[in-house]
Amino acid sequence: MMYPVIRRLLHKRVVLASASPRRQEILSNAGLKFEVVPSQFKETLTKASFPTPSAYAVETAKQKALEVAHRIYQKDLRAPDIVIGADTIVVIEGLILEKPVDRQDAYSMLCRLNGKEHSVFTGVAIVHCSSQDGRLHVDVSEFHEETAVTFSQLSDELLWDYVDSGEPMDKAGGYGIQALGSVLVEQVRGDVLNVVGFPLNHFCRKMAELHGPPRPAHRPQAQRDSAPTTDTSESLSDVAPGGAGSHRARSDEGRGHGRAQGGAQGRGHPGSRDADCDLPPFPTGLLELIDGFKASKALFTACKLKVFDLLDDEGPLRAVDVASKLDISECGAGRLLDVCVALGLLDKTDRGYRNTELAGLHLLSRGEHSLHSLALHCDDHAWPHVAGLDRALRPGAAAACSQPASGAEAGAACPDCSQSPDTKLWFSGATHGLARLTARQVATAFDLSRFSSACDLGGCLGALAPELARAHPGLRVTVFDLPEAAEHVACLRSTGRRTEQVRFVPGDFLKDRLPEADLYIACGLLRGRPDDGALLSRIAGSCPPGGGLLLVELALHEDAREARPGLRRALHCLLHPRGPERGLSHHRRLLERLGFADVRVAHTSDVLDVVLATRAAP
Ligand SMILES: Cc1cn([C@@H]2O[C@H](COP(=O)(O)OP(=O)(O)OP(=O)(O)O)[C@@H](O)[C@H]2O)c(=O)[nH]c1=O
Numbered sequence: 334m335m336y337p338v339i340r341r342l343l344h345k346r347v348v349l350a351s352a353s354p355r356r357q358e359i360l361s362n363a364g365l366k367f368e369v370v371p372s373q374f375k376e377t378l379t380k381a382s383f384p385t386p387s388a389y390a391v392e393t394a395k396q397k398a399l400e401v402a403h404r405i406y407q408k409d410l411r412a413p414d415i416v417i418g419a420d421t422i423v424v425i426e427g428l429i430l431e432k433p434v435d436r437q438d439a440y441s442m443l444c445r446l447n448g449k450e451h452s453v454f455t456g457v458a459i460v461h462c463s464s465q466d467g468r469l470h471v472d473v474s475e476f477h478e479e480t481a482v483t484f485s486q487l488s489d490e491l492l493w494d495y496v497d498s499g500e501p502m503d504k505a506g507g508y509g510i511q512a513l514g515s516v517l518v519e520q521v522r523g524d525v526l527n528v529v530g531f532p533l534n535h536f537c538r539k540m541a542e543l544h545g546p547p548r549p550a551h552r553p554q555a556q557r558d559s560a561p562t563t564d565t566s567e568s569l570s571d572v573a574p575g576g577a578g579s580h581r582a583r584s585d586e587g588r589g590h591g592r593a594q595g596g597a598q599g600r601g602h603p604g605s606r607d608a609d610c611d612l613p614p615f616p617t618g619l620l621e622l623i624d625g626f627k628a629s630k631a632l633f634t635a636c637k638l639k640v641f642d643l644l645d646d647e648g649p650l651r652a653v654d655v656a657s658k659l660d661i662s663e664c665g666a667g668r669l670l671d672v673c674v675a676l677g678l679l680d681k682t683d684r685g686y687r688n689t690e691l692a693g694l695h696l697l698s699r700g701e702h703s704l705h706s707l708a709l710h711c712d713d714h715a716w717p718h719v720a721g722l723d724r725a726l727r728p729g730a731a732a733a734c735s736q737p738a739s740g741a742e743a744g745a746a747c748p749d750c751s752q753s754p755d756t757k758l759w760f761s762g763a764t765h766g767l768a769r770l771t772a773r774q775v776a777t778a779f780d781l782s783r784f785s786s787a788c789d790l791g792g793c794l795g796a797l798a799p800e801l802a803r804a805h806p807g808l809r810v811t812v813f814d815l816p817e818a819a820e821h822v823a824c825l826r827s828t829g830r831r832t833e834q835v836r837f838v839p840g841d842f843l844k845d846r847l848p849e850a851d852l853y854i855a856c857g858l859l860r861g862r863p864d865d866g867a868l869l870s871r872i873a874g875s876c877p878p879g880g881g882l883l884l885v886e887l888a889l890h891e892d893a894r895e896a897r898p899g900l901r902r903a904l905h906c907l908l909h910p911r912g913p914e915r916g917l918s919h920h921r922r923l924l925e926r927l928g929f930a931d932v933r934v935a936h937t938s939d940v941l942d943v944v945l946a947t948r949a950a951p
Contacts (some may be wrong), residue, residue: 338540339364343614347415350401353503355511355530356419363533366614368621370405370417372397376431382879386424389455389475393420395473398460406469408675412462419458421504421530423449430506435777436935439496442507443517449485450520453506453528454479456535459543476539478532480523487517497779497945509779626719631672632696633712636705640673640695641688649685675727695766703766716909768796768856771941775885776800778935778943781808781852784881788813788850790842790872791858797885802834803853810835843868847875856885860915866923873927876948882929884920884944920944 343366349356352371360367374397383389398418406412423430425445433439454477461472500514508514509522510528526533629630635641638659644650650658652667659666670686673679679694688696695704718725775797781787785807789798792814801810816839838848847853853872859865872882887905921932921944929946936942 336363336537336541338537338544341544342415342540343365344598346615346617348401348405348413348416350398350416350418353419353421353530355509357535359526359529359531360417363537367417368413369619372400373404376420380429385420386429386452387456387479389429390420390422390454391458391475391477392456393458394418394456394838395458395475397471398458399471402460402462402471403469404677406462408677410465412469414462416460416462417457417536418460419455421453421455421528423451423453425449425506431504432505433507436496436502436780439501440492441505443487443492443495443501446484446506446508446517447492448484450483451477451506452481452930455527455530455532457532457539459536459539461543462647474539474543476535478524478527478535479874480521480525480530481521482518483515483520492556493780497933497935499778501515502935507918507941568609600652600727612792618778628672628676629711630716631669632676633679633708633716634677635673636696636698637712638669638707639698640669640694641678641705643689644679644686644697645697649682649687651685655686701766702770705766707767715908717935722908767940772797772800772863773804775856775941775943776804779883779933779945781805781881781883782850784808786850787811787852787883789848789853789854789856790814791856792837797854797856806834808834810850811850812837813840813842813848815839815841840917842871847872849875851877851880852883853881853885854885856883857887859884859920860886865915866927871922873929873948878948878950880948882924882946882948884946885941886920886944887941917942917944 335664347367349360349367349369350372351369357369361427366711374393376390376393377394378385378393380389383392395418397420398416402413402416405416421447423442428445430442430445433442456477457475459474461474463472465948495501495508495513498513500509500512504514508517510518510525521528524534526531527535596871603839622797631761638661640655640659643655643658647654647658652670653663655661655670656663657667661669670679671681673692674681674686678689678696679686680689694700694702696708697703698705715899765835781801782805786809787801789801789811792798792812798810798812801808812835814837840846840848842858855872856867858868862868869882876882917934924932924944924946928949928951930949932946934942
């Protein structure tokens with residue numbers, strides 16, 4: 334069964350302007366076909382300037398959707414048909430709660446909600462887009478839905494346990510009614526999907542209102558509306574600058590929807606009626622996926638050529654100047670630069686190409702948050718793995734690699750089984766920028782106030798220590814790493830951050846005695862290490878009873894239902910088909926065998942998972 338209006342949208346290019354996996358799931362379950370383009374709109378509207386909390390949620394939803402509509406139009410030079418934005422807020426005693434910024438914030442929110450009734454509002458904006466005279470035209474319909482939720486009276490311990498599950502962090506009000514958070518909830522009045530993040534029922538009613546009443550089944554061909562049928566595949570194909578006519582044609586059809594709420598013009602849905610039955614929805618997302626490798630390679634190449642450095646130093650520059658400075662062909666330079674424009678990495682101005690803010694922040698070879706080395710690493714090391722994936726998946730390759738690699742053939746089939754590219758990457762410092770970007774989330778993933786001294790083994794080149802010191806003023810942090818790493822830690826000292834709590838001790842965590850501490854941190858040390866148990870056992874030997882071990886690893890998350898972390902882990906495992914599949918359950922078993930208890934997990938970001946375990950008394 335499919336809601337008629339959803340069927341009618343199947344041939345439209347519908348975009349969901351949301352990163353929320355719950356919204357994606359709700360709309361997919363309803364049978365809607367859509368692309369996901371998360372909004373970059375910063376949720377910073379002044380709450381006090383809105384008459385009601387719902388008006389705030391609706392406006393935020395609208396701004397999210399409009400940002401995506403404009404970005405897509407700028408990038409593709411064509412308008413999607415419909416962009417959907419949503420914003421969910423929790424309101425208690427007039428106070429608007431959004432997503433918690435850290436664990437403490439999550440706990441405070443849950444305390445506020447404890448034992449009381451609150452309202453959950455989701456604001457939804459449906460933006461109908463068309464292109465007119467080369468400009469994006471939008472028509473916005475909006476609504477909100479309210480649901481009342483009552484929490485039971487809950488103990489402090491249970492609230493902290495819930496916070497420690499990691500679930501609250503990406504959810505308004507700090508809870509997820511669809512998962513573990515359901516244990517907090519005594520009563521719900523209204524649409525529960527509205528609480529989860531998207532009021533599907535209200536949305537379908539609204540769309541039916543906007544797109545006319547359900548069509549009778551088997552409508553005879555002769556009754557077809559006279560307006561031209563939309564040829565979706567043509568109008569969505571790549572459009573050269575001269576192709577504006579097709580935009581207009583499609584937008585005229587789009588305008589025929591009429592956005593007047595319930596008005597007569599909202600009834601007509603000219604064109605494409607029978608196309609619903611003949612044509613599958615245009616698989617734009619799939620085509621983008623098929624092309625994705627080209628986009629990655631263009632980005633890697635631009636990084637390798639240091640295009641972004643050049644434009645930072647001397648831009649804006651024309652293609653001819655970039656070509657001569659980088660010693661590449663003018664035609665090639667122009668094409669590469671245009672791809673970077675389309676990818677949102679460069680802007681093209683009258684005076685030439687220049688970096689976008691994103692490229693300036695992350696793609697220069699220098700800079701605190703540079704991901705330049707990561708891109709180079711992916712090009713040099715991960716790319717060959719990807720290119721040889723089909724061979725690596727063959728049974729012969731797996732067999733060759735289950736034994737110690739010996740001889741040229743085994744070496745070729747299984748380059749360095751002992752260390753995955755990700756692990757080498759971590760050690761090589763290619764992820765230093767990424768480590769800097771995630772350090773705060775790692776440092777605040779758990780309440781560490783019961784610890785007085787921490788020892789960061791391997792040190793992640795000094796990325797985590799200053800953030801730990803900042804987040805936990807009572808904590809003394811020792812970075813224990815090979816003498817060569819000292820300069821990285823030293824260079825952080827000169828940045829004026831809180832570093833008096835941080836010291837560097839040279840040593841090898843695999844051989845030398847570990848410095849004394851009541852919290853040991855192993856960041857990116859385990860994956861790809863065949864002897865992970867031996868390393869953990871060394872740490873367990875130094876960790877006093879009651880002391881802690883904080884493990885930080887890539888892609889431990891085993892819940893494939895969570896779209897982004899699930900995909901990241903699945904891709905990781907695919908690229909390391911011969912490596913052991915070490916997820917959370919493996920680490921939990923190992924830790925418990927080594928005398929750790931109370932193993933808690935926080936999924937801090939899409940990239941990293943953090944585990945905190947406590948050494949039990951002997
Ligand atoms: C109360 C509640 C909320 N949520 C999630 O909270 C986020 C709200 O934040 P948002 O700003 O509206 O959305 P977002 O996640 O930042 O995504 P985006 O649309 O890209 O802004 C959304 O995820 C919702 O599902 C649940 O999953 N379960 C619940 O019970």
